[in-house]
Amino acid sequence: MQNHINTYWDVLVIGAGNAGLCAAITAAEAGCSVLVIEAANRDMRGGNTRHTRNLRAMHEEPTDILSDAYSFEEYFDDLLRVTKGITNKDLASLTLQKSTELTDWLQERGVRFQPALSGTLNLGRTNAFFLGGGRALLNSLCRHAEGLGVSLIYETAVASLLMQDGFCDGVRLETGDQIRAQKIITTAGGFEANLEWLAEGWGAPAKNFLVRGTPYNTGTILRALLDNGAQPVGELDQCHAVAIDARAPKYDGGIASRIDGVPFGVVLNKNAERFYDEGEDFWPKRYAIWGRLVAGQPDQIAYAILDSVGVKRFMPSVFTPIKDDSLAGLAEQLNLPPEAMQNTISAFNAACPEGEIDQSILDAKATKGLFPNKTNWSAPIAEPPFYGFPLRPGITFTYMGVEVNDRAQIIMKDGKPTANLYAAGEIMAGNVLGQGYLAGIGMTIGAVFGRIAGESAARALNKTVLGD
Amino acid sequence: MNEINLVDLAKSGLNTGRSDIATAETDAHTETARIMQICNACRYCEGFCAVFPAMERRREFTPADTAFLSNLCHHCGACYHACQYAPPHDFGVNVPQTLAERRNETYQQLAWPTPLASLFERNGLVVVMVISACLAAAVGLMLAMISPDLFWGVHLGEGAFYQVMPHTVMAGIPMAITAFALLSFIMGWRRYWQATGAKWRGMPALRDAISATANLRYLGGNNAGNGEGCPTEDDRSSHLRRIYHQLTFYGFMLCFASTSTGTLYHYLLGREAPYGYFELPVILGTVGGVILCIGTAGLWQQKKKMEPAVKSMKHLGMDYAFIWVLFWVSATGLILLAVRETSYMGLALAIHLGLVYGFFLVLPFSKFVHGIYRFAALLADAGEKQPQNLR
Numbered sequence: 001m002q003n004h005i006n007t008y009w010d011v012l013v014i015g016a017g018n019a020g021l022c023a024a025i026t027a028a029e030a031g032c033s034v035l036v037i038e039a040a041n042r043d044m045r046g047g048n049t050r051h052t053r054n055l056r057a058m059h060e061e062p063t064d065i066l067s068d069a070y071s072f073e074e075y076f077d078d079l080l081r082v083t084k085g086i087t088n089k090d091l092a093s094l095t096l097q098k099s100t101e102l103t104d105w106l107q108e109r110g111v112r113f114q115p116a117l118s119g120t121l122n123l124g125r126t127n128a129f130f131l132g133g134g135r136a137l138l139n140s141l142c143r144h145a146e147g148l149g150v151s152l153i154y155e156t157a158v159a160s161l162l163m164q165d166g167f168c169d170g171v172r173l174e175t176g177d178q179i180r181a182q183k184i185i186t187t188a189g190g191f192e193a194n195l196e197w198l199a200e201g202w203g204a205p206a207k208n209f210l211v212r213g214t215p216y217n218t219g220t221i222l223r224a225l226l227d228n229g230a231q232p233v234g235e236l237d238q239c240h241a242v243a244i245d246a247r248a249p250k251y252d253g254g255i256a257s258r259i260d261g262v263p264f265g266v267v268l269n270k271n272a273e274r275f276y277d278e279g280e281d282f283w284p285k286r287y288a289i290w291g292r293l294v295a296g297q298p299d300q301i302a303y304a305i306l307d308s309v310g311v312k313r314f315m316p317s318v319f320t321p322i323k324d325d326s327l328a329g330l331a332e333q334l335n336l337p338p339e340a341m342q343n344t345i346s347a348f349n350a351a352c353p354e355g356e357i358d359q360s361i362l363d364a365k366a367t368k369g370l371f372p373n374k375t376n377w378s379a380p381i382a383e384p385p386f387y388g389f390p391l392r393p394g395i396t397f398t399y400m401g402v403e404v405n406d407r408a409q410i411i412m413k414d415g416k417p418t419a420n421l422y423a424a425g426e427i428m429a430g431n432v433l434g435q436g437y438l439a440g441i442g443m444t445i446g447a448v449f450g451r452i453a454g455e456s457a458a459r460a461l462n463k464t465v466l467g468d
Numbered sequence: 469m470n471e472i473n474l475v476d477l478a479k480s481g482l483n484t485g486r487s488d489i490a491t492a493e494t495d496a497h498t499e500t501a502r503i504m505q506i507c508n509a510c511r512y513c514e515g516f517c518a519v520f521p522a523m524e525r526r527r528e529f530t531p532a533d534t535a536f537l538s539n540l541c542h543h544c545g546a547c548y549h550a551c552q553y554a555p556p557h558d559f560g561v562n563v564p565q566t567l568a569e570r571r572n573e574t575y576q577q578l579a580w581p582t583p584l585a586s587l588f589e590r591n592g593l594v595v596v597m598v599i600s601a602c603l604a605a606a607v608g609l610m611l612a613m614i615s616p617d618l619f620w621g622v623h624l625g626e627g628a629f630y631q632v633m634p635h636t637v638m639a640g641i642p643m644a645i646t647a648f649a650l651l652s653f654i655m656g657w658r659r660y661w662q663a664t665g666a667k668w669r670g671m672p673a674l675r676d677a678i679s680a681t682a683n684l685r686y687l688g689g690n691n692a693g694n695g696e697g698c699p700t701e702d703d704r705s706s707h708l709r710r711i712y713h714q715l716t717f718y719g720f721m722l723c724f725a726s727t728s729t730g731t732l733y734h735y736l737l738g739r740e741a742p743y744g745y746f747e748l749p750v751i752l753g754t755v756g757g758v759i760l761c762i763g764t765a766g767l768w769q770q771k772k773k774m775e776p777a778v779k780s781m782k783h784l785g786m787d788y789a790f791i792w793v794l795f796w797v798s799a800t801g802l803i804l805l806a807v808r809e810t811s812y813m814g815l816a817l818a819i820h821l822g823l824v825y826g827f828f829l830v831l832p833f834s835k836f837v838h839g840i841y842r843f844a845a846l847l848a849d850a851g852e853k854q855p856q857n858l859r
Contacts, residue, residue, distance in 0.1 A: 043556055050552045053512055112695065114515030131690060132550030133512030139549060139703040249558045256509040256553065316527045318509040318559075 004153060005177050009035045011457050012170065012181035014158055014221055017047035018134070019425025019446035019453075020187035021141035025109060026454025027185075028148040030463040035179065036150060037171075039157040039188075039216045045138060047189045048213045048397055048426065048442075051254040052134035054127040055447060056440035057099045065103055065113045065128045072096055075126075078438055086434025088233075094406055095432055095441075098448040103128045106447070110140035123284075127440040134443075158188070158220060163228040166412055167419045182420060183457035186410070187450060189426040190398035191219025192239065193251060198395070201236030205393075208300035212244055212394035215251035222427055225402050230418075231411045234400040234430025240437050241291025243267075244394030245319045246301060259389050260314040261321075262290060263377050264359070265306035266348055267391070269297040272331070272340035274348070279376035281362070283314075288437045295393040303334050304389040305345065307381045313359055321387035330386045349380035397442065399430040408453035422457055424449035489577035490532045490663040496570040500538060501529035503566050506559055513547040517686040518849050519567070520547075525852060536664045538571035539838075539845040542686045544698030545778040546705070555777070568780035575837050578663075580655035587833040592785020595834055599793055599826035606822030610814065619814040627740040632814045635740070638821065639731075645828045652832035653840050660844050669851025676850035681843055684710045701773040709770045715763030716794065722756025723798065742808055753801060760798040764791045790835035797823045 010032035013020045020036055028034045038045050058075050059066050075096050079087060103113060112131040123129075130137045146152060162169040162178065170180035191197045193215045198206040226232055248257035262278050263286075269275055276293050280286055294302045311321065324330035327345055331338035351367035357377045358365075366375045402410050402423050409417035410428075425446040432445050455465045504523055507513065514520040519541050526533055545564045548554055553561035572588070579585035587594045611619060614632055623631045629638070660666070680686065680693075687710040689695025697707035730749040733739045743749050768791045771779075800820040807816050851857060 043554070112690070114690065115692065129515070130512075131515045131695070132546060133510075133552065135552050136546075136550035136703075143704065252557060254510070254552050255512070256506055256559070258509070312527070315511075316505065316508050318506050320505075 001153070001177070004035055004151060005179055007033070007035070009033050009179070009181035010461055010463075011035075011183045011185060011454075012037070012179060013185045013187060014171065015039075015047060015187040015189060015425070016045050016138070016142065016152060016154075017049040017187060017189065017425060017446065018052070018137065018141070018443055019450035020185070021046075021138070021145055022447045022450030023185045023187060023422070023424055023454035023457075024145050024150045025141065025148060026451045026465070027183075027458045027463075028145065028150045030455070030458035030465045032183075032458050032461060032463055034145075034150045035181065036145065036152045037156040037158065037173075037179065038152065038154050040154065040214070042154050044214070044216070045142070045154060046135070047217055049134045049138055049446070051213060051396070052130070052137075052443050053255070054123065054129045054440045055099070055102060055443035056123075056127050056438060057102055057444065058096050059100060063103065064115060066125065068125045070126045075099075079432070079441070082436030082438050083434045084436065088431045091404070091406060092432045094452075095445055095448050098451070099444045102444065102447050105451070106137070106141075109144045111137050112140065123439060158224075161221070161224045161228060163224075166229065166416075168421050182461060183422065184420060185408075185422040185424065185453045185457060186221050186225065186402075186427055187423070187425045187446070187453075188221035189214070189217035189219075190239075190401065190429075191222055192217050192395045192398045194218045197223075198398075201400075202295065205295055205300045208392060209241075209295070210244055210246070210248055210253060210257070210392050210394045211251045212242070212248070212253050212257060212396045213251075217397070217426070219398075222401060225410060225421070225423075225427075229412050229414075230421075231403040231413050231415070232400060233403040233428070234434060236400050238399040238430070238435050239291075240288060240396040240399075240442075241295065241393050242287050242396065243290035243294045243302065243304075243391040245317060246390035246392040247319045248392075248394065253394065256318040257394060258287065259304060259317055259391060260287070261304050261306055261311065261317070261389060262287075264310040264313040264379075265304050265381060265387075266345070266374070268303050268305060268336065268341065268344060270299055270301055270336065272336045272344050274344060274370070274372060275302075277372045277375055279366075279374040279378060281376075284439070290391070291393040291395065294391050300393055302391040303336060304391060305330070305341075305381060306387045306389075307383040308385055308387070309383050310379065310381065311387045317389065319389075321389050323385050323387050325385050327381075327386055330388050334388045334390065345381050348374075348378075349382060352378045352380045397426050397429075399433055399435070401426070401428045401430040404428045404431055404449070406452070407456040408449050409456065420457075420460070422453035424453045488531075488663075489535050489574055489659070490530070490665075492531055492577070494531070494573060496566075496573045497531045497534045499566050500534040500570045503561050503563060504529045504534070504537065506553060506561055507563065510553070512552070513550060513563075515690050516546045516550075517542065517544065517691055518680070518846070519563075521691065521853065522849050525858070532664045534570050535574045535577075535660070536666070536845055536848060538567040539574060539660070539841040540849055541567040541571065542684075542698075542842070543568055543778070544687055544689075544709070545775055546689065546698055548775065548778045549699055549703035562777065564778040565780055568778075568783065571838075571841075572780060572783045572786070574660075574841065578656045578659045578837075578841070579833065580652050580659065584833060587830075588786070590785065591783070591834065592789040595786070595789035595793060595830050598830040599823060602826030602829060603819060603822035606825065607815070607818040610818045614814075620811045621814070622809065622811050623813060624809060626742075628808070628813070629741050629817060632817060633821070635734075639734075641825055642828055645825060649828055649831045653837070656832070656837060657840055657844055660841055661848075664845075664848065666844065666848035667851055669854060669857060673847060673850040673854060677843060677847040680846050680850070684713055687713065699775065700770065702775065708766065712763045712766030712770060715759045716767055717763075719756045719758075719760030719763050719798065720794070722752050723760060723801070724756075726750070726753030726756055750805070754805060757798040757802045757805075761795055761802070764795040764798070767791050768795075786835050793823070793827050793830075793834075797827050 011027045011034045013024045013036040016038035114131045157174045158171045159174045168184045244257040328338045331341040367373045367378045408422045410421040547563045553559035576588040685693035696705040804816040
């Protein structure tokens with residue numbers, strides 16, 4: 001530790017996730033001395049990268065990892081659609097263009113991908129899946145970085161930035177020690193694990209949110225940057241939030257806490273009322289809005305109700321559903337008003353069309369006369385036993401961050417870039433992702449801007465970047 | 469005491485570990501089922517090996533399912549290092565260790581004859597004791613039966629071995645032992661096949677299972693078998709374990725071929741051992757013995773280096789004992805070859821034969837059975853994953 005404190009580093013990277021490691025490797029390959037500091041211990045390192053599985057990459061023709069083609073135009077259209085145009089188009093274009101290089105670049109640095117498989121979300125065309133997921137990617141990148149001479153230290157949480165007139169001299173750690181460097185790359189994630197900060201955007205409901213992502217993203221660095229005059233980007237309440245099992249741990253539940261059964265049953269609030277079209281579209285296109293929907297319900301709780309036919313239509317979940325032979329019994333177990341629940345289900349069943357549903361297509365088996373109606377896959381909830389999953393909003397990551405330019409330099413409130421501060425990953429994802437979500441784009445933004453930040457820092461130190 | 473009493477005795481407590489593999493909700497089963505339910509909601513590891521795709525074909529995990537999945541696992545450890553839910557996470561997911569515990573339990577549940585199943589408890593000690601007893605018996609009996617002049621004499625030419633031990637004894641003992649071992653394997657296989665509900669799906673499945681076995685496909689780092697191997701001392705991967713296991717497996721097969729050709733020489737050609745250095749039985753045995761020594765020593769080293777968190781500590785004795793017995797069986801064979809024209813031939817032969825007899829005697833109650841059940845699981849898996857059998 002003393003060594004790390006006494007060294008004047010070329011580049012200090014805060015956070016050992018995907019973005020931070022891409023930045024560190026790029027800078028080290030250019031000949032910079034690089035220190036990466038990580039708040040978590042080695043087992044829990046890498047922020048939300050631990051919970052990721054793939055990145056979304058543009059490609060003109062099939063590769064060993066990606067099937068078919070995914071053109072710039074299609075990718076850009078997808079992004080505009082989900083963000084409803086709330087994106088910095090220049091930075092978005094840059095991200096998409098540079099996404100083509102990522103799988104090769106990562107493979108050359110030890111990351112392994114799995115061949116295009118069916119996958120859980122059937123994304124084999126647009127998304128490249130890491131063999132073993134994000135933690136395996138972290139293992140490979142950390143090992144590669146250390147092989148290049150990058151120093152990586154854990155359980156090293158930053159308390160504040162040593163800022164003066166828009167120039168950052170280094171960081172003060174929670175221990176009180178200081179680490180100094182010429183260039184500082186911030187890749188410390190958002191603030192999703194900071195419930196108080198979430199409450200600034202969401203109000204009291206935030207206390208009932210589960211944090212699906214890493215508990216280490218408390219937003220300390222983001223706060224320090226904003227307090228020191230960095231230009232914010234994105235809205236305070238914008239985030240990736242899905243409906244997850246209410247029995248999941250408060251933090252770090254990750255992918256396994258998700259519930260995929262919504263399209264094949266009904267979702268009730270605590271008053272046993274339906275509140276949104278459960279069959280609006282295929283689940284992979286809709287799951288990311290349900291966190292927000294549940295957050296809008298009283299006490300931020302909801303219940304997916306299915307019968308014995310519906311419960312077999314989706315991937316099994318990590319928590320066994322609550323089960324009862326009668327609806328009344330299920331209502332009692334879930335603490336829902338039994339009569340209201342019976343009425344809601346009866347009305348729903350009566351409004352369902354005749355005939356089998358087909359979950360492989362948008363089958364237009366819609367209910368009639370309900371508010372809201374269910375537009376696809378409406379089948380009566382009639383075959384006992386009945387099943388219930390309690391749902392809570394599960395927040396994965398926040399979008400509000402710092403504005404950056406195409407060199408990943410952090411922009412100050414006066415519109416000028418800082419002299420030596422860079423950002424990559426979740427902390428600046430809001431530049432590209434103003435709202436909505438496109439599966440795998442978080443990792444793409446992190447890797448692209450991580451590399452850009454590493455290159456920019458190295459060039460500013462008069463180093464020659466590989467490929468220059 | 470008749471046979472029925474023996475079984476009753478075994479059930480009544482002498483043999484407490486034994487329980488029905490398809491129905492018993494043991495601790496190892498329960499933990500396996502808990503973990504598989506978490507894995508089945510994650511599925512990030514589906515590219516590593518056969519276990520995760522097989523898991524994805526199931527929604528619930530009965531004792532029969534956990535018996536199948538645990539025997540399909542090659543214990544490479546890749547999924548542990550990749551796991552976002554591994555300790556210290558609240559979910560505490562440790563797939564390789566959990567499956568190893570369950571797998572070792574199934575060896576006991578499947579063992580035949582049933583009353584001997586408890587030999588799988590503290591198996592390292594059992595193996596060492598059986599081998600030591602056989603070793604002592606072989607040396608002791610030979611010393612007692614023949615004169616010191618004969619024992620310490622120099623014997624040359626055809627039939628030299630049989631001057632210190634008659635061929636009927638030397639060949640008769642292993643034949644009886646091998647017949648017992650074979651019967652035990654067949655019964656174990658039957659029990660496994662019935663209990664797990666495995667189905668015969670024809671020759672393509674058999675070919676696939678043989679190919680997966682012959683190439684050690686699932687130690688290859690991905691489920692195509694062409695990845696970077698499996699983790700060694702940390703999350704770094706290498707093919708060393710796969711290579712050492714291949715040396716062990718094929719070394720063993722060569723030694724087996726050596727013995728078989730020797731038998732043919734004896735009965736068909738009417739020629740008695742020892743054979744010349746450049747004759748088939750000796751060449752096969754020498755090459756086989758050398759690579760078996762390298763393979764087992766390598767496997768031992770890889771096992772030692774393996775991440776401690778994924779090892780099944782309770783069963784390390786079984787793993788190590790088996791590896792070392794194999795090593796010494798082949799090493800003493802090579803030593804015998806080296807000293808067969810000296811006065812140490814009698815001693816070397818006694819030691820080698822003691823080890824070989826002990827090895828085959830304890831075979832059905834040793835780590836060796838992993839090969840039987842692994843192949844059965846691979847065969848069942850190969851059938852299950854054929855497109856026409858997928859739901």
